[in-house]
Amino acid sequence: MSEERVKMRKQLGLLEGVAIILGIIFGSGIFISPKEVLEKTGSVYGALAVWAVCGVLATLGAMSYAELGTTLAQSGGDYHYINEAYGPLPAFLYLWDANLIFVPSTNAIMALTFANNLLEPIFPNCPIDMLSKKLIAAITICLLTFINAYDVKFTTRVQNVFMFTKISALVIIIIGGIVWMAQGRLDNFEDGWAGTKSSVGDWSVAFYSGIFSYSGWNYLNFMTEELRNPYVNLPRAIYISLPLVTGIYLLANLSYLAVLGPIGVRATEAIAVDFAGAALGWMRYAMPALVAAAVLGGLSVHVMTSSRMCFAGARNGHMPELLAHINLACMSPLPSLVFLMLISLVMLIPNSLTSLITYCTVVESFFTTLSCSAVLWLRYKKPDLPRPIKVSLWMPCVFVFASALLLVVPVASEPGAVMAGVLITLTGVPAYLLLVRRRDTDHPLHRLSVGFTHFCQKLFLSAVEDVEQ
Numbered sequence: 001m002s003e004e005r006v007k008m009r010k011q012l013g014l015l016e017g018v019a020i021i022l023g024i025i026f027g028s029g030i031f032i033s034p035k036e037v038l039e040k041t042g043s044v045y046g047a048l049a050v051w052a053v054c055g056v057l058a059t060l061g062a063m064s065y066a067e068l069g070t071t072l073a074q075s076g077g078d079y080h081y082i083n084e085a086y087g088p089l090p091a092f093l094y095l096w097d098a099n100l101i102f103v104p105s106t107n108a109i110m111a112l113t114f115a116n117n118l119l120e121p122i123f124p125n126c127p128i129d130m131l132s133k134k135l136i137a138a139i140t141i142c143l144l145t146f147i148n149a150y151d152v153k154f155t156t157r158v159q160n161v162f163m164f165t166k167i168s169a170l171v172i173i174i175i176g177g178i179v180w181m182a183q184g185r186l187d188n189f190e191d192g193w194a195g196t197k198s199s200v201g202d203w204s205v206a207f208y209s210g211i212f213s214y215s216g217w218n219y220l221n222f223m224t225e226e227l228r229n230p231y232v233n234l235p236r237a238i239y240i241s242l243p244l245v246t247g248i249y250l251l252a253n254l255s256y257l258a259v260l261g262p263i264g265v266r267a268t269e270a271i272a273v274d275f276a277g278a279a280l281g282w283m284r285y286a287m288p289a290l291v292a293a294a295v296l297g298g299l300s301v302h303v304m305t306s307s308r309m310c311f312a313g314a315r316n317g318h319m320p321e322l323l324a325h326i327n328l329a330c331m332s333p334l335p336s337l338v339f340l341m342l343i344s345l346v347m348l349i350p351n352s353l354t355s356l357i358t359y360c361t362v363v364e365s366f367f368t369t370l371s372c373s374a375v376l377w378l379r380y381k382k383p384d385l386p387r388p389i390k391v392s393l394w395m396p397c398v399f400v401f402a403s404a405l406l407l408v409v410p411v412a413s414e415p416g417a418v419m420a421g422v423l424i425t426l427t428g429v430p431a432y433l434l435l436v437r438r439r440d441t442d443h444p445l446h447r448l449s450v451g452f453t454h455f456c457q458k459l460f461l462s463a464v465e466d467v468e469q
Contacts, residue, residue: 010228016156017227017237019163021217023301025245026166029213031272031291032113034256038265040206044257045192047206051253054210055246057402061368062217062242064375064396066235069221070388071378073230077221078371079309083316085374085381089432094367095313096428102364103306103340108347110299111137117292120270121285134348141348144300145341148307149327149334152226155304162297169290170248173272176279177255188261195262204409208361211406213249216298217242218368219305226308231388255279303337310336318436362407363421369403372396 012020038047068081079098083091115136119128148155197203217238227233256265259279268274272291276284311333314323327334375396378385 010226012152012156012226012233013228014233014236015160017233018240019156019160020219020301020305021237021241022163022167022245023159023297024216024219024305025214025241026163026170026294026298029215030170030249030252031270031294033209033213034253034271035265035268036209037206038257038262040197040202040209042195042197042202043193044189044262046196047257048192048250048253050203050206050210051249052246054207054214055242055249057211057399058214058217059242059246060395060399061372061403062238063235063391064372064399065218065221066238067375067387067389067391068371068378069234070231071385074225074312077218077305077309077312078367079313079318081221081371081374082367085377086370088316088318088436089429090370091313091316092318092432092436093425093428094370095309095318096431097363097367097425098306099310099313099319099340100343101424103302103309104343104347106302107141107299107306107340107344108137110295110302111140111344111348114140114292114295114299117270117288117295121288130351137348138345140296140299141303141341141344144296144303145337148300148304149332149337152304152332155300159297159301159304162293162300165290166294166297167248169272169287169294170252172280172283172287172290173255173275174248174251176275177251177258180255180279181258185258188257200409204406207406208365211365212361214245215364216301217245218371219301235389303340307333307336307340310340362418363425365403366407366421369400369407372403373400376400 034047037050038044041047041050069077072080072084074080079091079095082094112133115133116128118136119133147158221234256271256275259275260268260271264274264278265271270288270291273284273287276287280287310319310323311326313319314321314336323333323336323339325335326332373396375391376393379393
């Protein structure tokens with residue numbers, strides 16, 4: 001199949017680009033991480049410092065990705081940059097980890113978070129069975145996959161609505177906090193450094209929790225092919241989104257700490273809901289719905305953007321050929337969407353995803369650092385490559401150095417997660433050698449793969465024809 005036939009339609013503008021970045025960043029993180037950041041830093045000012053530094057790091061990383069996204073203007077994001085800079089094996093290992101662990105586990109976590117926020121207000125005094133939450137989460141993943149597959153333009157319109165809903169929720173929190181502080185209730189900020197911890201391990205975990213809340217700043221790069229005028233709209237979307245996110249996160253945490261105080265933040269399991277109960281009066285009844293909408297919007301964006309990475313990998317021969325197909329009627333990568341949906345449903349089976357989250361954070365941070373270092377390596381390797389946007393070298397240097405420093409600490413504090421990450425990543429090496437390097441036309445595995453792909457194509461086309469009839 002020629003490359004021309006599998007290109008995506010350019011149908012996303014600046015507003016959609018901003019909505020995608022804000023939609024994926026404003027997910028569940030800001031409603032989960034404040035407690036962890038405060039616990040690990042030990043003080044009010046320490047927690048706020050972590051949120052500010054993480055915002056600066058995310059901005060520097062996003063600026064570096066703006067150069068990569070306009071220099072290598074293809075869908076696929078990190079996968080495409082690693083492949084271009086360091087070759088097919090590291091790119092395949094990233095794709096291996098992302099499609100089998102990062103993406104589906106994140107989908108499962110966000111879907112379960114949505115189910116919690118949906119069911120608890122409906123049944124406030126009734127314990128909810130885990131199976132019920134999983135069923136709601138599974139239905140949510142399937143529904144969002146269908147919407148993303150049906151119409152990309154409709155999906156982006158829905159995400160625009162979610163974006164404004166999420167911003168509204170956070171603005172309500174910020175206004176509530178400002179009104180609270182304007183009344184002179186500033187006791188929680190007196191001696192704000194009191195209790196600050198000195199453990200490097202604790203601070204590294206705090207930074208990881210903060211970075212988790214900012215994660216998603218690079219996801220628009222997965223959809224560069226679908227951006228109209230990407231050389232203009234990609235950097236503009238970043239310039240608008242990241243400072244806005246950093247400011248909102250700092251103000252939201254100020255509000256949390258002003259109203260609930262350090263003790264209240266550490267004790268809460270639903271920080272936005274508890275904040276609303278203490279500061280917003282009758283509006284507290286709307287907060288669970290707004291949080292659920294925020295998580296649902298983040299999940300929708302994650303489903304959309306991650307499918308493009310899978311699609312790009314299949315187009316380069318690093319995934320089954322079937323996943324490189326698109327639905328011409330809807331111009332969406334339907335096979336990739338369905339594939340990731342099925343893996344995400346499998347990830348709903350375990351009752352605890354804590355170890356998986358820890359593993360994902362460490363390994364995904366490693367690949368993000370590797371991707372950003374591609375700016376430096378390509379400047380050396382391909383100095384004459386056209387670069388519509390060329391950032392100052394100190395930006396990727398600072399980001400890579402800080403990220404690499406954060407990666408060293410878990411080796412001592414979380415050796416189990418690091419070892420699991422290394423081992424699972426290395427299992428991709430024999431898979432690469434067996435399924436990618438040996439794809440000559442005479443190899444039995446290649447013939448089997450091609451035959452299976454053609455069978456799936458016929459089955460898929462037959463199903464589409466039945467639905468249309």
